[in-house]
Amino acid sequence: MEKLQVLVVDDSAFMRKMISDLLNEHPRLTVQATARNGKEAIEKTMALKPDVITLDVEMPEMNGLEALKAIMNEMPTPVVMLSSLTDAGAKETIEALQIGAVDFIQKPSGSISLDLHKVRELLHEKVIAAATTQVKRLAKPSKLPKPSKPPSSLPQQEPAGRKPGLRMSFSHLVAIGTSTGGPRALQQLLTGIPENFPAPILIVQHMPPKFTQSLAQRLNAVCRITVVEAEEGMPLSAGMAYIAPGGWHMGVREKGDNRYTIRLNKDSPRSGHRPSVDALYESLLPLRQLTLHAVLLTGMGSDGARGMKALLDAGAATTIAESEETSVIYGMPRSAVELNAATCVLPLHDIASKLVRITQ
Numbered sequence: 001m002e003k004l005q006v007l008v009v010d011d012s013a014f015m016r017k018m019i020s021d022l023l024n025e026h027p028r029l030t031v032q033a034t035a036r037n038g039k040e041a042i043e044k045t046m047a048l049k050p051d052v053i054t055l056d057v058e059m060p061e062m063n064g065l066e067a068l069k070a071i072m073n074e075m076p077t078p079v080v081m082l083s084s085l086t087d088a089g090a091k092e093t094i095e096a097l098q099i100g101a102v103d104f105i106q107k108p109s110g111s112i113s114l115d116l117h118k119v120r121e122l123l124h125e126k127v128i129a130a131a132t133t134q135v136k137r138l139a140k141p142s143k144l145p146k147p148s149k150p151p152s153s154l155p156q157q158e159p160a161g162r163k164p165g166l167r168m169s170f171s172h173l174v175a176i177g178t179s180t181g182g183p184r185a186l187q188q189l190l191t192g193i194p195e196n197f198p199a200p201i202l203i204v205q206h207m208p209p210k211f212t213q214s215l216a217q218r219l220n221a222v223c224r225i226t227v228v229e230a231e232e233g234m235p236l237s238a239g240m241a242y243i244a245p246g247g248w249h250m251g252v253r254e255k256g257d258n259r260y261t262i263r264l265n266k267d268s269p270r271s272g273h274r275p276s277v278d279a280l281y282e283s284l285l286p287l288r289q290l291t292l293h294a295v296l297l298t299g300m301g302s303d304g305a306r307g308m309k310a311l312l313d314a315g316a317a318t319t320i321a322e323s324e325e326t327s328v329i330y331g332m333p334r335s336a337v338e339l340n341a342a343t344c345v346l347p348l349h350d351i352a353s354k355l356v357r358i359t360q
Contacts, residue, residue: 001028003027003028003029003030004028004029004030004051004052004127004128004131005030005032005048005050005051005052006023006029006030006031006032006050006051006052006053006054006127007031007032007033007034007035007041007044007045007048007050007052007053007054008020008023008031008033008034008035008053008054009034009035009036009037009038009040009041009053009054009055009056009059009064009067010034010036010054010056010059010082011036011037011056011058011059011060012056013036015056015082016034016036019054019082019123020034022120022123022124023054023123023124023127025120025124026124026128028128029124029127029128032048032050033048033050036059037059037060037061037062037067038059038061038062038063038064038066038067038070039061039062039067041053041055041062041067041071042062042067042070042071042074045071045074045075045077046074046075049075049077050077051077051078051131052077052078052079052080052127052130052131053071053077053078053079053080054079054080054081054082054105054123054127055067055068055079055080055081055082055096055101056081056082057081057082057083057084057089057092057093057096058084058089058092064081064092064096065092065095065096065099068081068096068099068100068101069099072099072100072135076100076135077135078102078130078131078133078135079096079100079101079102079130079135080101080102080103080104080105080123080126080127080130081093081096081097081101081103081104081105082104082105082107083104083105083106083107084106084107087210087214090210090211090213090214091214091217091218093211093214094183094211094214094215094218095218097183097184098183098184098187098218100135100184102126102129102130102133102135102180102181102328102329103126103129103130103180103181104126105119105122105123105126106119106208125300126180129180129300129329132329133181133328133329163195163224163225163226163239166235166237166240167198167237167238167239168235168236168237168238168259169238169258170198170199170200170236170237170238170290171198171199171289171290171291172198172199172290172291172292172293172358172359173199173200173202173236173252173260173284173287173290173291173292173293174199174200174201174202174293174294174295174355174359175201175202175203175204175280175281175284175292175293175294175295176189176201176202176203176204176294176295176296176297177203177204177277177280177281177294177295177296177297177299177303177304177307177332178203178204178205178206178277178296178297178298178299178332179205179206179273179298179299179300179301179303179329179331179332180206180298180299180300180328180329180331181297181298181299181327181328181329182205182206182207182297182298182299183205183215183218184328185297185298185322185326185328185348186203186205186215186219186297187218187219187222188348188349188352189295189297189348189351189352190219190223190225190227190241190352191222191223191224191352192351192352192353192356193223193224193225193241193352193355193356194224194225194356195224195225195239196239197225197238197239197355197356197359198238198239198359198360199238199293199359200236200237200238200239200240200241200242200260201225201240201241201242202230202241202242202244202250202252202280203241203242203243203244204243204244204250204275204276204277204279204280204304205243205244205275206273206275206299206303207246208246208247209245209246209247210246211246212229212243212244212245212246213229213245215229215243216228216229216243219241219243223241225239225240225241226239226240226241227240227241227243228240228241228242228243229242229243229245230242230243230244230245230250230262230264231245231262231264232262232263232264233261233262234261234262235259235260235261235262236252236260236261236262242262244264244275244280245264245275246275247266247274247275248264248265248266248274248275249264249265249266249267249270249274249275249276249279249280250262250263250264250275250279250280250283251263251264251265251279251280251282251283251284252283252284252287254286254287254289258289260287260290263283267279270303271301271302271303272301273301273303276303277296277303277304277307277332278303278304278305278306278307279307280307281294281304281307281308281310281311282307282310284311284316285310285311285314291317291359292311292315292316292317292318293316293317293318293319293320293355293358293359294307294308294311294312294316294318294319294320295319295320295321295322295351295355296308296319296320296321296322296332296333296336296342297322297327297332297333297348297351298322298326298327298328298329298330298331298332298333298348299329299331299332299333300329300331300332301331301332301335302331302332302335303332304332304335304336305332305335305336305338305339305341306339306341308321308336308339308341308342309336309339309340309341312341312343317358318343318344318354318358319336319341319342319343319344320342320343320344320345320346320351320354321333321334321336321337321341321342321344321345321346322345322346322347322348322351323345323346323347323348325347326347326348326349327348333345
């Protein structure tokens with residue numbers, strides 16, 4: 001089997017060597033070249049046409065975001081970002097994923113890390129998966145406003161004059177699960193949801209802490225509905241989307257009198273994930289008073305497929321799997337289709353309008 005050619009981009013010579021050594025350990029991968037900054041990355045991408053690029057976010061002369069935009073415009077290539085654990089690193093990584101990066105790897109402890117070996121398997125998995133994606137079919141995103149300061153309480157999460165207040169009475173509930181390619185898919189789906197949407201939307205995106213907060217901020221800045229990172233005990237409201245915080249499973253607790261709140265827990269990971277889509281879907285099974293709608297978007301693996309089948313068997317009204325034609329990685333939706341868990345398979349651009357119709 002022909003090896004996948006990888007371009008490694010990092011301003012640190014130490015990190016370039018470490019990442020190259022880790023990638024070269026895998027029989028399917030070989031490092032074709034390295035670059036020290038975004039400018040070199042663009043030049044070598046055009047000259048060498050690598051199968052995959054690993055791209056550092058923070059670099060001198062031209063940073064990772066600037067390089068990514070140029071690469072996606074000139075020669076769309078699968079990119080896996082290397083991100084720091086800082087708040088700034090999380091925000092820039094979310095922006096990179098929405099610009100067109102396929103996935104990201106956390107640097108365990110900063111730009112010069114002696115323990116990057118801890119993520120060897122994850123690095124191999126994500127680089128190989130990225131090589132299977134078809135980034136050329138991804139539409140160029142519109143320019144997004146910068147996210148506002150993270151909210152400290154629920155009322156502050158609703159920009160004045162733009163988004164509706166809390167609406168605690170509802171009869172429908174939507175639950176969405178996604179992984180690789182999810183931030184961009186969520187942006188496209190949620191920007192199609194109107195401010196008067198008559199149901200809460202619960203979202204599990206496979207992502208670590210800090211990154212889910214940045215994702216919620218960025219989506220809230222561009223959506224007509226309010227998007228927040230979920231907190232324990234937060235009341236559910238129609239016209240709001242709740243993203244499970246990294247490191248926590250999310251579910252729903254019925255409080256009586258048709259009132260519902262967020263429930264978070266630190267139970268063991270499911271299929272390697274916490275938050276888990278299966279855990280979210282299964283938490284909805286007792287909610288007999290609500291009309292339930294489940295959606296599985298792009299992602300590696302099979303998380304959510306069994307939970308979706310359980311919801312369907314229990315009487316969920318709608319179970320939607322994203323189609324292969326628009327999925328960055330057709331793993332999670334495919335698993336749902338193969339389990340006969342999806343009542344319909346739709347391209348991403350049709351899912352928002354479908355949800356609006358079925359919840360009216």
